[in-house]
Amino acid sequence: xxxxxxxxxxxxxxxxxxxxxxxxxxxxxxxxxxxxxxxxxxxxxxxxxxxxxxxxxxxxxxxxxxxxxxxxxxxxxxxxxxxxxxxxxxxxxxxxxxxxxxxxxxxxxxxxxxxxxxxxxxxxxxxxxxxxxxxxxxxxxxxxxxxxxxxxxxxxxxxxxxxxxxxxxxxxxxxxxxxxxxxxxxxxxxxxxxxxxxxxxxxxxxxxxxxxxxxxxxxxxxxxxxxxxxxxxxxxxxxxxxxxxxxxxxxxxxxxxxxxxxxxxxxxxxxxxxxxxxxxxxxxxxxxxxxxxxxxxxxxxxxxxxxxxxxxxxxxxxxxxxxxx
Amino acid sequence: xxxxxxxxxxxxxxxxxxxxxxxxxxxxxxxxxxxxxxxxxxxxxxxxxxxxxxxxxxxxxxxxxxxxxxxxxxxxxxxxxxxxxxxxxxxxxxxxxxxxxxxxxxxxxxxxxxxxxxxxxxxxxxxxxxxxxxxxxxxxxxxxxxxxxxxxxxxxxxxxxxxxxxxxxxxxxxxxxxxxxxxxxxxxxxxxxxxxxxxxxxxxxxxxxxxxxxxxxxxxxxxxxxxxxxxxxxxxxxxxxxxxxxxxxxxxxxxxxxxxxxxxxxxxxxxxxxxxxxxxxxxxxxxxxxxxxxxxxxxxxxxxxxxxxxxxxxxxxxxxxxxxx
Numbered sequence: 001x002x003x004x005x006x007x008x009x010x011x012x013x014x015x016x017x018x019x020x021x022x023x024x025x026x027x028x029x030x031x032x033x034x035x036x037x038x039x040x041x042x043x044x045x046x047x048x049x050x051x052x053x054x055x056x057x058x059x060x061x062x063x064x065x066x067x068x069x070x071x072x073x074x075x076x077x078x079x080x081x082x083x084x085x086x087x088x089x090x091x092x093x094x095x096x097x098x099x100x101x102x103x104x105x106x107x108x109x110x111x112x113x114x115x116x117x118x119x120x121x122x123x124x125x126x127x128x129x130x131x132x133x134x135x136x137x138x139x140x141x142x143x144x145x146x147x148x149x150x151x152x153x154x155x156x157x158x159x160x161x162x163x164x165x166x167x168x169x170x171x172x173x174x175x176x177x178x179x180x181x182x183x184x185x186x187x188x189x190x191x192x193x194x195x196x197x198x199x200x201x202x203x204x205x206x207x208x209x210x211x212x213x214x215x216x217x218x219x220x221x222x223x224x225x226x227x228x229x230x231x232x233x234x235x236x237x238x239x240x241x242x243x244x245x246x247x248x249x250x251x252x253x254x255x256x257x258x259x260x261x262x263x264x265x266x267x268x269x270x271x272x273x274x275x276x277x278x279x280x281x282x283x284x285x286x287x288x289x290x291x292x293x294x295x296x297x298x299x300x301x302x303x304x305x306x307x308x309x310x311x312x313x314x315x316x317x318x319x320x321x322x323x324x325x
Numbered sequence: 326x327x328x329x330x331x332x333x334x335x336x337x338x339x340x341x342x343x344x345x346x347x348x349x350x351x352x353x354x355x356x357x358x359x360x361x362x363x364x365x366x367x368x369x370x371x372x373x374x375x376x377x378x379x380x381x382x383x384x385x386x387x388x389x390x391x392x393x394x395x396x397x398x399x400x401x402x403x404x405x406x407x408x409x410x411x412x413x414x415x416x417x418x419x420x421x422x423x424x425x426x427x428x429x430x431x432x433x434x435x436x437x438x439x440x441x442x443x444x445x446x447x448x449x450x451x452x453x454x455x456x457x458x459x460x461x462x463x464x465x466x467x468x469x470x471x472x473x474x475x476x477x478x479x480x481x482x483x484x485x486x487x488x489x490x491x492x493x494x495x496x497x498x499x500x501x502x503x504x505x506x507x508x509x510x511x512x513x514x515x516x517x518x519x520x521x522x523x524x525x526x527x528x529x530x531x532x533x534x535x536x537x538x539x540x541x542x543x544x545x546x547x548x549x550x551x552x553x554x555x556x557x558x559x560x561x562x563x564x565x566x567x568x569x570x571x572x573x574x575x576x577x578x579x580x581x582x583x584x585x586x587x588x589x590x591x592x593x594x595x596x597x598x599x600x601x602x603x604x605x606x607x608x609x610x611x612x613x614x615x616x617x618x619x620x621x622x623x624x625x626x627x628x629x630x631x632x633x634x635x636x637x638x639x640x641x642x643x644x645x646x647x648x649x650x
Binding site (some may be wrong): 014017018021022042043093096097100117122124126127128129130131133134135136137138183243255256257258261262263264265266267268269270271272273274277278280281282285288303304305306307308309310312313318320321322324325 | 339342343346347367368418421422425442447449451452453454455456458459460461462463508568580581582583586587588589590591592593594595596597598599602603605606607610613628629630631632633634635637638643645646647649650
């Protein structure tokens with residue numbers, strides 16, 4: 001199956017590397033809106049201008065769209081779905097139905113398949129929620145994120161006057177996680193679920209107290225959380241905080257039995273050294289399913305909920321059930 | 326959708342209770358090979374003789390076959406798949422391909438759907454293994470079971486001369502679990518992964534040392550494990566060990582990155598107050614998918630690998646993605 005990548009940031013690089021491990025996939029190339037000559041790929045994959053994409057429409061089975069959810073994907077995915085089978089990692093939960101509708105119309109108009117919101121949340125965490133809800137119709141859902149770097153929160157700090165650089169970790173509150181795992185079924189506020197740990201490099205002479213106050217009182221991003229701010233040097237930030245770890249847990253607690261007398265806990269957890277590389281690995285597995293749906297003429301927008309697990313893996317059915325069932 | 330239960334042991338009772346929570350399902354009745362008048366159901370569902378099943382073939386959308394994997398299901402599931410859409414929880418991992426082939430031939434011959442091996446292992450644990458293998462093609466799989474009651478091991482102890490009653494707990498070795506969770510990628514022997522804890526009620530005057538030796542040296546069941554044997558009274562066994570808890574964890578460790586420089590850990594865990602009731606809850610969710618496959622004329626034997634998550638849940642697609650994706 002011939003795969004191409006549109007957009008070459010951290011996610012695009014992760015996809016490139018993940019394709020190396022997929023023996024049934026060939027990477028045709030990377031398409032960029034930048035000057036192709038300015039882009040050097042990790043594995044030596046060829047780089048083309050995004051403008052030349054139309055010349056490749058018969059050569060690409062699945063195009064993996066790697067862009068931001070705020071402004072890139074709402075435009076790119078519907079546009080590209082008119083000429084290609086596509087997959088994206090659109091992650092603005094609130095507007096998923098709107099994105100789905102636009103992509104569905106575009107993909108169906110030209111008989112393509114477009115899978116949106118692949119990754120881990122949305123993605124594997126969503127699947128964990130769905131399975132657990134299907135099995136235990138009565139119960140409580142909990143999602144904890146971290147410890148991990150939040151790109152959006154790090155960016156928000158970097159926009160503050162006097163800040164040179166910053167990283168923000170989202171950290172689950174250990175006692176809340178324990179309470180959920182103990183089946184205590186707690187009602188948790190935003191503040192009770194996660195902490196925010198900030199590492200900030202300030203400009204020389206900047207007012208540190210003012211920066212700290214601006215961070216801690218920032219609406220939506222920090223005001224509803226217990227936030228700690230640590231000022232460090234650029235060297236220390238690069239040395240200790242330049243990775244992109246993330247992870248978290250999806251937990252559903254419920255019960256079985258005539259009188260709901262037996263408690264149950266279902267937990268799906270991830271500990272990821274690299275958030276974008278893991279997201280990319282999920283996307284590559286789902287690209288396999290996109291191509292199968294296309295061959296089955298199952299056109300339109302899809303999500304991870306529409307994909308049977310078997311379609312994610314390359315191999316003979318009986319071998320797979322012998323080994324993994 | 327009209328559901329019926331074949332076989333009314335612990336699993337059948339669990340299915341009966343789980344159907345109560347499924348607003349899209351009606352329980353037609355319980356079919357038993359015993360005298361129907363001797364069986365009293367938990368929710369008052371009607372009980373019929375297994376011999377009268379043929380009279381119900383137009384009234385049952387999915388028949389849930391609740392029997393043992395050793396002798397019941399290898400015969401029952403293929404036989405019943407000739408006249409009904411069926412689902413079972415066949416759990417002898419080694420012979421799943423053989424069972425699949427027999428059930429597939431029977432179901433296809435009369436255009437029915439037959440899903441085998443639903444439950445948690447095989448079942449949800451299998452799905453966790455498949456997803457994790459699809460995402461991380463290079464990595465290591467670990468499955469830990471427990472702490473929980475093993476029916477097979479408890480039965481094996483009860484067959485020993487001088488034993489009145491017994492319960493056996495399978496217990497994961499905490500240090501092995503920690504090592505896997507720390508990404509140490511250990512190679513573990515059978516003995517290093519699980520302990521076996523036995524609670525035994527001996528007959529008056531029985532030779533306790535002899536019983537203990539017979540347990541600890543029993544091939545396949547106990548000889549390869551560190552086993553502890555506790556002799557207790559029947560009252561204590563009933564008071565403290567009459568539940569059927571179980572659970573465990575499926576873990577895959579691997580890495581991402583050009584040089585495999587970023588580690589990843591995926592874990593799916595269950596803590597179940599009642600093993601048969603949870604298994605039943607999984608089966609009931611998959612019965613929903615069986616009926617959808619039947620309506621789509623997607624006949625033959627199936628496994629949990631063939632079912633898209635969305636088909637397990639009752640509800641409008643856009644509502645489900647809004648809430649759970």
